[in-house]
Amino acid sequence: MPVNGALSDIPANWKPPLFWLTVDGSQAGLSTQREPVLQVGQMLATGLAQKNVPIAVGSPENAAALFGFGSMLHRMAIVHFRVAPYHELWMMAVADPAAGVAATGAIEVTKAPTSAGTIPFYIAGQVVSVLATGSDTAAQLATKIAAAINALPMLPVSAEVDGTNTAKVNLICDWKGLTGNDIQLLDCFYGSIGGEVLPAGLVLAYTAMSGGTGSPDMTAAIPALGDDEYDYVALPFTDSVTLALWEIEYGFTASGRWGWARQLYGGIFSARRDTYANLMTFGPTRNSPNVSILSVEPAAQAPIWEITAAYAALASDALLNAPARPLQTLELTGIMPAQRQGRFNLSQRQAMATAGLAIQTVAPSGDMMIQREQTTYQVNQYGQSDDAFELVTTLFTNARLFRRMKSAITSKFGRHQLADDDTAFAAGLAIVTPSIVKSEILAEYKSAEFDGLAEDYEDFKNNLSVTRDQNIPTRLNVVYPPDIANGLRTLAVLAQFRLQYGRA
Secondary structure, X not given: OOOOHHHOOXXXXXXXXXXXXXXXXXXXXXXXXXXXXXXEEEXXXXXXXXXXXXXXXXXXXXXXXXXXXXXXXXXXXXXXHHHXXXXXXXXXXXXXXXXXXXXXXXXXXXXXXXXXXXXXXXXXXXXXXXXXXXXXXXXXXXXXXXXXXXXXXXXXXXXXEOOOOOOEEEEEEOOOOHHHHHOOEEEOOOOHHHOOOOOOOOEEEEEEEEOOEOOXXXXXXXXXXXXXXXXXXXXXXXXXXXXXXXXXXXXOOOOOOOOOOOOOOOEEEEEEEOOHHHHXXXXXXXOOOOEEXXXXXOOOOOOHHHHHHHHHHHHHHHHHHOOOXXXXXXXXXXXXXXXXXXXXXXXXXXXXXXXXXXXXXXOOOOOEEEEEOEOOOOEOOOOOEOOOOOEHHHHHHHHHHHHHHXXXXXXXXXXXXXXXXXXXXXXXXXXXXXXXXXXXXXXHHHXXXXXXXXXXXXXXHHHOEEEEOOOOOOOEEEEOOOEEOOOOOOOOOOOOOOOOOOOO
């Protein structure tokens, strides 16, 4: 196409001969995606990082130095690099709640062993092995247990033999807040079939971790994100105040990341441990298209911050490659579930999904597995049931379509004039008309359809509207009606068996 001087960087009155060339990549570039993960969590006093500042983290060792060895964020980083080792990770530490209290628990040796053996007990899903002899007293064994716990700095608790009852080991979470209550205590998770049994005669009593209070203050953390893109936020705090603040940040209002002014998009991934009854009560209290909270059994062994990290990491890898593809059957590698007798059943998972909670089950490998990536969105602004945003894939497929269209428009028409469709102008001038822009949007949609993001091009074409504003001559108004691609969620079969087909 001939290029008019108005389109080129070469001055129209340039005199020296002969050949002068400018390069224009506006017709060549394709939209690219970074879609980084942001993990939010608590750190230890040994960490070097500044709080409320997002930091790019390249390895678990990097996270240990920044946030403290064995901290919540260090353990979350380990999970991320195990599940999605090549996905860009940022981390942000938030301060312990100022008025918070650390959770406490206990392990008590109520009967000493009568024979030697190894005690395999678990704290926050991490095994701790203690050697018991047949001659150990309860107090001696308690001392061994406390020493074994304190020898593992990766554990989220510190241990001390009780000053009054020397057969009892007191545990305290390494940070303050509600999350400490989530730390599970158990022995012999895999049972005798997995080679885990207590030495003969030994009886242990556990006092569950409890008493942790308070959640980190997010009022300084959220503004610190600025307008940088963080598509997958791993947020292990599900108290109402915290969720409300993040729902606003990732909301659809003008100030939100999905609003017209910011266009940053993204979503929040979390997990919540509770009984079935309590989760069914909690679910309807939230209603955000941008938040997905995985429901977790009380007896699940992995701590909630690690489940959250795995959920966000797994989603980031899968949705980056194919945002319309369901996350069902993807395994949360290394995340210990509840023992068989403590798992939610199918009818419970069905009910929780209808109450706005994502659901998980257990893979053949023994790890947790996503069953449905539900968001908390359940009703529209009038309180009527609505499924428009009930799936994470809907959110991220739309984000990909919007970003692709924005990239195409801004790269090709960034400094153009606007004219009506019937205007005659020289070829090569930086002028667009509604029909030119419409053709570009249609071409981009066709490409998106080919890439598995959308379908039904003909209906999209018939419903797409690009018109010049009657009152603002510099503005184009576009009605963009994509038919986003859907995942295969249900295969319903009617099995009409016969004892014998009739013969003619």
